Amino acid sequence: MKLPVEWLEEWVELPQDFVDVLDNLGIGVEGYGDGVLDLEITPNRPDLLSVIGIAREIAGKTGKPLKKNIEAVFPVRNVFPVEVEDKEGCPRYTLGLIKGVKVGPSPEWMARRLELAGINPINNVVDATNYVMLELGQPLHPFDREKIKGKIVVRRARDGEKITTLDGVERELNPEILVIADAERPVALAGIMGAEDSGIDEETRDVLLESAYFDPIRVRRGRKILNISTEASYRFERGGDVYVVPVALRRALELIREVAGGEVVEGMEDTLPEPEGRKPVKISVSFGKRLLGIEIKDEDVKDWLEPFGFRVEDGKVIPPRWRRDIHEEVDVWEEVARIYGYERVPSSVRVISSEPVYDNGKILRQAKRVLSGLGLFEVYPIPFMNPEDVAFLPEEDERRKGRRLKNPMWPEKNVMRTTLIPGLLSVARYNLNHQIRDIRIFEAGKVFLSEERIKIAGLFVGEEKKTWYSGRKYDFYDVKGAVEEFLTLMRIPFELRDEKDPLFDEGTCLGVWVNERCYGYLGEIKRELVERYEIEHAYGFELDASLLELREPEEFVPLPRFPHIKRDLSFLVPAGKRCEDVLRVIREATYLERVEVIDIYRGKNIPEGYTSMTFSCVFRHPERTLTDDEVEHEVQEIIRKLEDEGIELRRL
Amino acid sequence: MxxxxxxxxxxxxxxxxxxxxxxxxxxxxxxxxxxxxxxxxxxxxxxxxxxxxxxxxxxxxxxxxxxxxxxxxxxxxxLPKVRKVKIDTSIPGRRPKTGALHPLTRIEEEIVDIFMRMGFSVEYGPEIETDYYNFTALNTPEHHPARDLHDTFYLEDGNLLRTHTSPVQIRVMEKKKPPLRIISPGRAYRFDPFDPSHSPVFHQVEGLWVDRDVSFSDLKGTLEAFGKELFGKETRIKLVPHYFPFTEPSAEVHLSCPFCKEKGCRVCKYTGWVEIAGCGMVHPEVLRGVGIDPYQWTGFAFGMGVERIAMLRYGIDDIRNFYENDLRFIEGLR
Structure with a gap:
């Protein structure tokens, strides 16, 4: 809210540090320049959307009274017929009359203040109502009496009823919307905006002026349906002040007379001449002390609150009529804390918890650290997905049916992601666009299927940075190795099996199995998807994070006490046989401790259609030193078994 | 032989x-x-x-x-010692490949660690929420003007993307009885187009402490201790009155600008202070809603922006950096 300082000064003496005073009261000063304050008013304090509201706060804090006050009202008498059909929507309606005004431009002082406050001057009558709204916080609406047929009725709109509002827009109404009507038609949207054909123009002579209290929810609902927001609706939906309604009416009528001439009818219609007083709130000082952690003496509450318009007596607090936000005890204590000053509240630190501290996300955090240690960069793509990215998946695949956004930020990204892979591809694309070719990335985050699930996914695209010792293009074995190492470091007893998953290229896809359940896949990402990001090859994995819970406990394995014997064996593996066929046989050998594939070779000296694979086998007996003969026996056994399968030892 | x-x-x-x-x-x-x-x-x-x-x-x-x-x-x-072949020690060494955690993960971890040391446990909650948990249970019923401050993403199935991590407060209090001391890091969403200080996706760390007599003074002390741990001993914290429907009293948490030490600079818009969180005493209406007697138990809650803190910590002036995922950005901050 913009507020000219000279206007405020008309109401209250400003201390030197009034900007800090306002800040400390929770009235955020967002800007202050050219004599205009820009204030952030929180939705609970509609009373502060006015000069008098801000002035009251400053007066309360400095202890100096307001320089002026406006309280006078007109007596109730018949001015013009008013009927309120919807009493809930409009608990109080007042209407006054001024005759013989001369509509024209406002005087300079009024126009300028309005402009500084961010409101365009229109004509002296309308401007006077806006002026009073800014001054007292009560929105008002003037009608041209000539244009009102017979009476004023406050009622719900009828289905299909139409109104052309002051902004020139024709709007169709429904019974959710509260309107002001005359005998024939709606003449204003209650608390929101008037109709074009009932408003003030050059010809207007007599002005019916409305000042009312409308139900905040009703106003909000109406303006939401119609999708408009005005200075009036902004105030009404935050809650008006039922008591100030007639005060503002009289003040505005008198101001109109001042700036537009005419004769005010000394009286008003009022549907609620005697509103109920504010209900007292019971308080207990011991609770206040407990809640705020400050020392409070019984008399402090009175001393602190009364300058702000509260009345405090016998453990009861009666809030001022304009404070709609004070209903229960805690509201009072907030007020006490605010007036006392948050800056004066002492700081207390208690760090011992009575309960053991836990974090179920610890394993995931560790997993992220392991992956980054394996050379991958963690990324945070936006979790919205283009459904076209997964349109190639088979009909029954649940990843095809992302949960749809009603109001997507980007029209094409209108579902919540069901897989992390497209997000990683988009990150790869972004980096390729920025001349980064070595892309090793991962994400641990949620996908949104019928339930939210945490996935861990990674991607290799491009090639290693070129140096004198590196520069390879990434391939299938990079992603496979990364997953193997990751799961090993996480102590998860996994097994990789040839598998099919539609997100991955057939034939280069492995399933990650733990305890006879598949937790995800790795391999080359399917061409249909990768091409959408103009990437040639991408190797990735996507695992369900629940597999982290299957980790094995850390266990001390006694170090071997006896030496091992190592044998390197090369085999000619014909097409149709796989590395695994050899490994399987080697692993059957007694005393075998481990086996590594140390060389894979095709080409010179190797017959067409064969691959030479060299295995380094380590044998060890746990309780004694193995003899060469024993190992030799095992080696011969391996060679014999493989020969049976058509895999020959490569003799050098 | x-x-x-x-x-x-x-x-x-x-x-x-x-x-x-x-x-x-x-x-x-x-x-x-x-x-x-x-x-x-x-x-x-x-x-x-x-x-x-x-x-x-x-x-x-x-x-x-x-x-x-x-x-x-x-x-x-x-024999005389052989001199080995001289090697060119100026050739760059073989560097192992290393990756990096995203700066938001690292800051979030730091925040979580600080609060865990203070006895807070960690809870998590769903990102797709119901209107009830995101608003109503947090004393923000339909037609509450405070809803205007949250531009919400809605799903076609009637749910929404949580606009803050505060629904976790409700979910935890429904399940567990006080005393409770928890924090909850996580992602939240608001319909704010990308600009240097807004992102439709962002992260928060929610905090909640409910016990027999947790006070506003505890809230202040806890946040002050947190600020000093994260940004250094000379850091100061200021609570400024504010409004949130689900806390009362409510406050904004302002941190003394870590760049200029309150002297005023571009980062703090020459005020010396930067806003990092919202907080307050849990509103009795919220406690009653989950069956906790607000006169038996009191509590505080806070929610801080992880991006905001990361930006202050690393001197980043554009929130979009976190979501563009330029590997040079991530690498540069490790």
């Missing part, structure tokens, strides 16, 4: 004796003890001897092998 061994011994010792350089010594070693060396050859041939001769031959050969090995070592000590 014995003769053969004796002859070989003499030959071997002479060979070693005559050696003049390390290179010659290595050649001699290989010719005797290498894979195809003479001694190695003899050892291999033991198997071909008649069984009764094998033990003696084995013993002698082993003794010979040991003796030759010793002699070689002795000789090696008498």
């Amino acid at each position: 014995q003769d053969k061994i004796e002859k070989l011994r003499e030959k071997a010792l002479k060979l070693i004796e005559d050696v003049k350089s390390s290179e010659e010594l290595e050649r001699a070693r290989v010719s005797l003890l290498g894979k195809k060396g003479e001694i190695t050859g003899l050892i291999r041939s033991i198997g071909k001897l008649p069984p009764e001769e094998r033990p003696l031959a084995g013993k002698l050969l082993n003794a010979l092998k040991r003796e030759v090995e010793e002699k070689i070592e002795e000789k090696r000590k008498t």
